[in-house]
Amino acid sequence: MKIATLVLAVAFLAMPLAASAEKAKTIDELAKMYDSSSCKSCHAEIYAQWEKSHHARPLMGVKDGLMMTPLAKKGGTAFSPDDPKKATVKNYPCFKCHLPQALTSAEDSVAVEYTEALLAGDKAKVAKLQITCITCHSDKAILHKRELGEPKKGVLYSTKAVASHPDGTFKSVEKSAVMSDSVYCGQCHGLGPNFDSDQVFQCANLYGSYLHNYVSGGGTESCQDCHMKKGDHLIAPNWNDQKGSEELLAKAISLDVHTLGYEWLKKAGTLVPKIVVGTKITTTAGHRIPDG
């Protein structure tokens, strides 16, 4: 009995320590935990595309805007901490998509450091936090966890399996059937209000628009079909690229204009010179524009 009690006591003490040992305490630790730079040596082209993508700078907004700064300010939003030193991961519901690993692998001390970095405008520090290869090819790769379990340690997931993957940490690649499907992107490129939060908020509606306005109209292409052609990991648009974004938009959106000039008989004896301009905008996109 004494031994059993001792074992239970040790287990009770050890559990939180073990859990915390697996979590990052600092931004640097979290960045290191999800560092994908080793992927670059074999996947140079994909890595270069990703480096220019919004996934590589999910907390930087457009043009390094540090868009979450309002959340760091006391009273700035309903989520904001009263004291930066007491910030927790829960103060940043945006992490759900903008930094999913923060919810699984970061101590609240990371939120404290992040809050202080935002308040100080420390872009270099915030930029270390990225949605990396590991985020998508491991953490977010399985949607059927009751059937398939959690993503396995040491395994990456992709649209094709690779029996032997020459990497020190991820030694094999297994197939994840959902990774070629729009639902995979829909995990973050949202449905609408986040009702799972105690303070409902709404970010992207894109996947909702895809489901309810594109699929319902007979659309069959996936997000990947259009935004990841030939495996492109830029996953355009890249709003920091003015020219590239203009070209993408011009390709996806058409504008037709027709005009008519005539004299309108407003009332007897009163002709009003009038111009009528008809515009018609169409899009090839499988989702609402604008959205994200």
Place this chain on the structure above:
Amino acid sequence: MEVIAKYKDKDGKDVENKQDRQYHPQATNCRDTKMKYGAQWKVANIRDTSLQPGQAKKETIEFDLPEGVRSADVTVNLWYELTNPDQKFPIHSITKKVSLDK
């Protein structure tokens, strides 16, 4: 999208009339009627004028011209706009000359 009609009035002075349309989802916090910008404040869309897949967005925009004016140059500019930061991406610009004479 902005639609601009330019013409000369009867005194030869350049006149420019403009109308615009905005296409985007519009959300509030559902506790008041003020539109919000930013996910941390938005709760749900209350209106959506955005471009939707498979649906053409059509407009008919009219300009009444002063008596005696018989023609105008019409320009339609379409762009994508990120309001934070203020950043515009021109998409299309189409100009047409419109005459009231046969």
